[in-house]
Amino acid sequence: MSRKIFLDESDIPSHWYNIVADMPNKPQPPLNPKTGQPAGPDDLSPIFPMGLIQQEVSADRYIEIPDQVRDIYKIWRPSPMYRATGLEKLLDTPAKIYYKYEGVSPSGSHKPNTAVAQVYYNKQEGVKNITTETGAGQWGTALAFACSQFDINCEVYMVRISYDQKPYRKVMMNTFGAEVYPSPSDRTQAGRNILADDPETSGSLGIAISEAIERAVQDDHTKYSLGSVLNHVLLHQTVIGQESIKQLEYAGDYPDVIVAPLGGGSNFAGISFPFLKNNLSDGKKTRFVAVEPASCPKLTQGEFLYDFGDSAGYTPLLPMYTLGHNFKPAAIHAGGLRYHGASVLCSQLLKDELIEAVAIQQLECFEAGVTFAKTEGIIAAPEATHGIAQVIREAEQAKKEGVSKTILLNLCGHGFVDMQAYEDYFAGKLSDHSFSENELKNGLKEILEMQPEA
Amino acid sequence: MSRKIFLDESDIPSHWYNIVADMPNKPQPPLNPKTGQPAGPDDLSPIFPMGLIQQEVSADRYIEIPDQVRDIYKIWRPSPMYRATGLEKLLDTPAKIYYKYEGVSPSGSHKPNTAVAQVYYNKQEGVKNITTETGAGQWGTALAFACSQFDINCEVYMVRISYDQKPYRKVMMNTFGAEVYPSPSDRTQAGRNILADDPETSGSLGIAISEAIERAVQDDHTKYSLGSVLNHVLLHQTVIGQESIKQLEYAGDYPDVIVAPLGGGSNFAGISFPFLKNNLSDGKKTRFVAVEPASCPKLTQGEFLYDFGDSAGYTPLLPMYTLGHNFKPAAIHAGGLRYHGASVLCSQLLKDELIEAVAIQQLECFEAGVTFAKTEGIIAAPEATHGIAQVIREAEQAKKEGVSKTILLNLCGHGFVDMQAYEDYFAGKLSDHSFSENELKNGLKEILEMQPEA
Numbered sequence: 001m002s003r004k005i006f007l008d009e010s011d012i013p014s015h016w017y018n019i020v021a022d023m024p025n026k027p028q029p030p031l032n033p034k035t036g037q038p039a040g041p042d043d044l045s046p047i048f049p050m051g052l053i054q055q056e057v058s059a060d061r062y063i064e065i066p067d068q069v070r071d072i073y074k075i076w077r078p079s080p081m082y083r084a085t086g087l088e089k090l091l092d093t094p095a096k097i098y099y100k101y102e103g104v105s106p107s108g109s110h111k112p113n114t115a116v117a118q119v120y121y122n123k124q125e126g127v128k129n130i131t132t133e134t135g136a137g138q139w140g141t142a143l144a145f146a147c148s149q150f151d152i153n154c155e156v157y158m159v160r161i162s163y164d165q166k167p168y169r170k171v172m173m174n175t176f177g178a179e180v181y182p183s184p185s186d187r188t189q190a191g192r193n194i195l196a197d198d199p200e201t202s203g204s205l206g207i208a209i210s211e212a213i214e215r216a217v218q219d220d221h222t223k224y225s226l227g228s229v230l231n232h233v234l235l236h237q238t239v240i241g242q243e244s245i246k247q248l249e250y251a252g253d254y255p256d257v258i259v260a261p262l263g264g265g266s267n268f269a270g271i272s273f274p275f276l277k278n279n280l281s282d283g284k285k286t287r288f289v290a291v292e293p294a295s296c297p298k299l300t301q302g303e304f305l306y307d308f309g310d311s312a313g314y315t316p317l318l319p320m321y322t323l324g325h326n327f328k329p330a331a332i333h334a335g336g337l338r339y340h341g342a343s344v345l346c347s348q349l350l351k352d353e354l355i356e357a358v359a360i361q362q363l364e365c366f367e368a369g370v371t372f373a374k375t376e377g378i379i380a381a382p383e384a385t386h387g388i389a390q391v392i393r394e395a396e397q398a399k400k401e402g403v404s405k406t407i408l409l410n411l412c413g414h415g416f417v418d419m420q421a422y423e424d425y426f427a428g429k430l431s432d433h434s435f436s437e438n439e440l441k442n443g444l445k446e447i448l449e450m451q452p453e454a
Numbered sequence: 455m456s457r458k459i460f461l462d463e464s465d466i467p468s469h470w471y472n473i474v475a476d477m478p479n480k481p482q483p484p485l486n487p488k489t490g491q492p493a494g495p496d497d498l499s500p501i502f503p504m505g506l507i508q509q510e511v512s513a514d515r516y517i518e519i520p521d522q523v524r525d526i527y528k529i530w531r532p533s534p535m536y537r538a539t540g541l542e543k544l545l546d547t548p549a550k551i552y553y554k555y556e557g558v559s560p561s562g563s564h565k566p567n568t569a570v571a572q573v574y575y576n577k578q579e580g581v582k583n584i585t586t587e588t589g590a591g592q593w594g595t596a597l598a599f600a601c602s603q604f605d606i607n608c609e610v611y612m613v614r615i616s617y618d619q620k621p622y623r624k625v626m627m628n629t630f631g632a633e634v635y636p637s638p639s640d641r642t643q644a645g646r647n648i649l650a651d652d653p654e655t656s657g658s659l660g661i662a663i664s665e666a667i668e669r670a671v672q673d674d675h676t677k678y679s680l681g682s683v684l685n686h687v688l689l690h691q692t693v694i695g696q697e698s699i700k701q702l703e704y705a706g707d708y709p710d711v712i713v714a715p716l717g718g719g720s721n722f723a724g725i726s727f728p729f730l731k732n733n734l735s736d737g738k739k740t741r742f743v744a745v746e747p748a749s750c751p752k753l754t755q756g757e758f759l760y761d762f763g764d765s766a767g768y769t770p771l772l773p774m775y776t777l778g779h780n781f782k783p784a785a786i787h788a789g790g791l792r793y794h795g796a797s798v799l800c801s802q803l804l805k806d807e808l809i810e811a812v813a814i815q816q817l818e819c820f821e822a823g824v825t826f827a828k829t830e831g832i833i834a835a836p837e838a839t840h841g842i843a844q845v846i847r848e849a850e851q852a853k854k855e856g857v858s859k860t861i862l863l864n865l866c867g868h869g870f871v872d873m874q875a876y877e878d879y880f881a882g883k884l885s886d887h888s889f890s891e892n893e894l895k896n897g898l899k900e901i902l903e904m905q906p907e908a
């Protein structure tokens with residue numbers, strides 16, 4: 001049996017798959033927070049190019065991938081799929097475990113799948129400069145790479161504490177040619193205001209978003225780019241699931257359960273949606289398990305409400321599972337999973353019980369990550385270890401029940417630039433964290449008050 | 455045209471290729487420094503298992519790879535080969551550029567090819583504990599991974615300055631289960647002596663080797679392991695070249711020139727020797743270019759002499775191109791290329807003009823690395839950028855001459871845990887360095903005096 005399932009470049013999908021076409025309940029519209037009316041393309045055009053706005057609101061089932069985007073995908077796509085023979089052996093499980101590995105991309109995660117597409121549509125419309133925010137640095141690195149491919153300037157606002165603590169990520173962005181500024185910076189009014197109040201602030205993703213959006217709004221040749229949450233971002237990630245279907249076909253297999261960590265939702269959606277289509281239209285019965293950190297439990301303990309996508313309240317109101325846009329997650333290392341809400345599409349699917357969610361504490365995740373490194377030879381990103389932990393639970397359950405099942409994991413990235421997290425784990429510096437029901441209820445009070453009237 | 459050339463797991467070579475069988479001039483024997491007589495297996499048995507010593511002195515053309523080793527190779531082998539379409543386009547060259555990418559291994563370089571083999575033979579002979587030294591950390595990580603596969607304890611002495619400056623590498627070793635000690639340590643007499651003299655010493659590879667060997671000699675169940683230079687290490691790396699021959703066959707191509715950086719010689723040998731066999735026995739005319747840093751120019755400015763393999767003078771005397779075992783290379787970032795000598799096999803081949811050598815300054819190498827990242831999407835290790843720089847020279851020469859040629863590079867590892875080097879490059883902190891003839895001559899005086907009589 002072969003551990004690796006590779007595809008040819010001709011197997012890179014020709015279209016992105018848009019799950020909106022097949023959802024039994026379509027997502028509710030985003031709302032303009034000032035008017036309470038559905039937000040339209042005009043609400044988004046100051047910051048996004050029209051090509052992406054059209055995808056954001058599209059109900060077409062398939063959207064063709066431009067040739068130039070497919071050509072750049074060829075740098076690392078199709079990504080490999082592996083049978084986790086080492087992990088299976090250690091667990092002595094009757095389950096078959098496969099993982100799709102997105103860590104082979106230039107930035108080391110799934111993020112370039114959408115970064116390349118987004119920069120393409122910006123380039124088409126004459127954009128010269130793209131701004132974004134980055135926390136842990138995965139998204140900024142992906143956008144920096146994509147911009148280098150289209151000779152577009154990339155301007156990244158990196159949360160100051162990450163800028164100081166994760167210097168390697170900053171250098172990776174520089175290597176791909178991006179400008180990286182610690183946020184808050186003195187380059188924007190938003191940044192200057194914050195710095196005037198508190199020159200020593202460590203920053204936040206909310207502030208960094210404000211800075212990046214402010215720069216985009218100011219200048220006709222500058223647009224803004226977001227790495228998760230939005231419909232078009234999830235759309236671009238569906239290359240992952242489409243390739244996976246083909247790879248499992250070659251292996252003569254089909255997943256009983258698909259597992260992926262969920263931060264905003266893009267890597268979960270990327271692997272799940274093409275298989276979920278088969279549930280919706282071909283009667284397949286695959287389970288889809290989104291894994292979130294117990295320290296940021298929007299899916300399992302949040303509420304389905306209209307909320308802002310950013311903490312500053314600049315975005316339209318989005319219907320989603322949320323902990324409130326001012327929610328402060330516990331300080332865990334999986335920076336990509338600390339977002340207060342889940343994408344509109346994933347939220348609607350969870351509400352409709354078409355997908356499942358589970359929250360896992362970080363110590364279990366790091367333990368799973370160490371096991372995975374030793375058995376599979378890949379040191380996973382802290383975000384990805386959440387998926388591994390759930391896979392181990394599923395495989396152990398299969399053993400307990402004495403039934404075989406086929407598990408597919410989206411291993412969304414490597415952890416080579418996150419080794420500080422493993423160091424803290426080994427040093428016993430990490431702990432688990434749960435929020436009380438009251439803490440979560442209080443955080444949502446403000447959000448409950450701003451819901452639109454039914 | 456496909457950028458990627460993948461092989462099946464069944465294409466992993468069944469044998470290692472031993473170039474000694476085909477060398478027109480066999481390598482001269484290592485000498486016991488005390489007696490001046492050829493060193494035999496008994497000189498090595500306190501520190502290496504007999505399985506490896508037999509390979510070290512073997513003249514058999516092919517040595518079978520044990521099934522268990524091949525099974526572990528399957529975790530990442532066969533490694534991919536890529537056509538460098540992005541780099542070719544940027545250079546606008548008639549040359550075709552291919553690179554074999556060893557960065558997909560668990561430790562991110564070619565080193566596990568020999569680490570797995572070495573740990574296997576130790577396990578066969580009941581060894582419970584393997585010691586080694588590591589400078590930059592690549593070798594220690596590879597050995598840590600290999601030991602985790604065989605459930606053997608791994609004890610790494612890491613040069614203190616690297617231990618302090620490269621914490622990510624240490625954590626990677628811990629993740630694979632290794633114990634890592636900053637060297638000098640208080641665990642050995644050698645370490646304690648040095649610490650007594652200078653408690654603040656930053657350590658050296660020579661001291662770390664002394665500590666690792668001392669631990670191996672003390673204990674019957676403990677052996678020592680070396681990551682380059684020795685014949686058996688080069689032997690194990692020949693899986694790289696054998697796979698490359700097959701991959702280029704699929705592409706319908708054959709290399710006119712093969713380029714690889716040379717530190718001790720193992721990654722250069724790994725890709726070159728199977729092709730060199732075709733020069734020696736099939737009349738092929740491939741050129742083989744070993745690239746060294748100008749700041750450690752043993753191949754281009756050293757002399758072919760008997761010298762110690764380590765700075766402490768514990769090893770047998772080896773016939774090799776050397777700058778003297780006390781040579782202090784300039785402080786450059788490519789830690790893997792700062793070794794004072796070249797392996798016996800590579801040295802003999804260079805002496806016989808069957809391979810070539812070139813020295814390149816580090817600024818040209820980092821510039822090449824940045825170009826490669828932007829065009830090929832891979833951030834290369836500082837060591838590997840030396841190969842890239844030479845590939846660019848070859849491709850530009852081909853353009854100047856208006857001739858096509860096929861270039862094959864061994865891209866021996868990624869740079870994700872070496873981003874500090876890129877940061878220093880961007881910050882203008884790096885400079886080029888050359889040694890004067892006099893400096894090099896003085897360094898060799900002591901070595902010239904200790905040559906055996908002819």
